[in-house]
Amino acid sequence: MKVVLVDDTHINLVLMSRLVDKLKDVSTISFQSAHEALAWCNAHPYDLLIVDYMMPDMNGLELIARLQAPPDQRPPVLMVTASVDVDVRHRALENGASDFLIKPIDKVEFLARTRNMLALRSATLGLQHRATWLAEEVAKATAELRAREQETIMLLCRASEYRDPETGAHIQRMAHYSRLIAEQLGLPEEQQQDVLNAAPMHDIGKVGTPDHILLKPGRLDPDEMAIMRQHAAIGYNILKDCQARMLQLAAEIALTHHERYDGAGYPRGLAGEDIPLVGRIVAVADVFDALTSVRPYKRAWSMEDARQHLLDNCGGHFDPRCVDALLQRWDDVQAIRARFRDEPGAATDHG
Structure with missing residues (x-):
């Protein structure tokens, strides 16, 4: 000494x-x-x-x-x-x-x-x-727990891919768009990461959708669409009893990302800020990427046309704050789009 x-x-x-x-x-x-x-x-x-x-x-x-x-x-x-x-x-x-x-x-x-x-x-x-030493051990244990949670999420997403041919690139893009919105809205870093990790499970409920509806190569009729829309509640029911914070957030996203800001969405018809923020965030990210992606029943929209669609539907389908947050980061949006490209021939989704 x-x-x-x-x-x-x-x-x-x-x-x-x-x-x-x-x-x-x-x-x-x-x-x-x-x-x-x-x-x-x-x-x-x-x-x-x-x-x-x-x-x-x-x-x-x-x-x-x-x-x-x-x-x-x-x-x-x-x-x-x-x-x-x-x-x-x-x-x-x-x-x-x-x-x-x-x-x-x-x-x-x-x-x-x-x-x-x-x-x-x-x-x-x-x-x-x-x-x-205790702080380091807690940090290690927390990191291991988060890694296991993320592994669980990725396994569930992989399982759903066997039934839903939705591209992995779409999941990556919409998850990164979601984080971008969360960051622009000022959410803490930890919450931004949680949104990034949980958003890929937004459509996990499609594992409960019949193949003849899920894999139909054209638009769905009203009865088929009603069955398809059940995937939001199915996803929530799959995840809701999980104790892991990440999966709890994923359950909330699965249930609420098809709600509309004007109350015309599903499954519960929530409106405005009654819709959890993560649901409003993922709604913008998911629809934006779906519009700019090829589907069996449509061509891919241009980035500018999809951008205008978001603006035209502010206060209707979408939370204006979430739309503004995404568009404020337009250069980052384009970088994400370029980073996660679809494989040639990939096309799907009726969500």
Whole structure:
């Protein structure tokens, strides 16, 4: 451990240094200049500061008052003083002194107090290291849990792909569009990541849709569309009992991403801000990408035509804030579109 000695009298430094040398695994560094000592302490780690009170230019009180670390975060301070003035002691304590020694120094008392201060420092460091270790272990466990949640999501999405030929590129694009909207709306980083990870499960309920409807190569009739629309509630029922936060969010998205801002959506006919924000976000991202993608019953719209569709349906189908958030990031939208391209020949979806 490192002990810093500060005294304007050389012989006092020599005496204290030799006493400290008797302690095991302890080294000293000495300063006759309080200014030099202050600069060194503010730039280097140490475990105990033993400082004389009465020194020219800067006394011990001023020195510890100018230490950069807050009193509750710095190593202990042992002040040596010839004064028994109570006011001096009070001010020293206020500035962060841990204990006192009265001159002339008694060797036994000096070693005992130094040993006690170093033991205090050692215990404090041990607690700090323990707290750091615990924080790291919690972070590892949380990361592992999130990885398992994400793995579960990807497996469920992969399972649904065997029944719904909706392209993986569409899922990637709409998920990244969703995160873009969440970011532009000012959601915290953690929530943005949750939206990115949960959005791909928006249509997981299509695993419960009959093949003759799901795979029909043309538009659905009204009866078929009614059955298709059940996928929102089916997806919610699949996910709703999961305890993982990510899957709870995915359940909410599955249930609400086909609601409309004007109340004309499904399955519950919610309107405005009664629709959860994540549902409103994914509604914009999903429809925008569906419009710009090839489907068996339509050609892909241009990016500009899809952009105009969002504007034309603000306050009707879509939350105006979510539309504005996406369009404010138009360069990023185009970058996402270019990054996740459909495989040649991919076309589907009646959602």
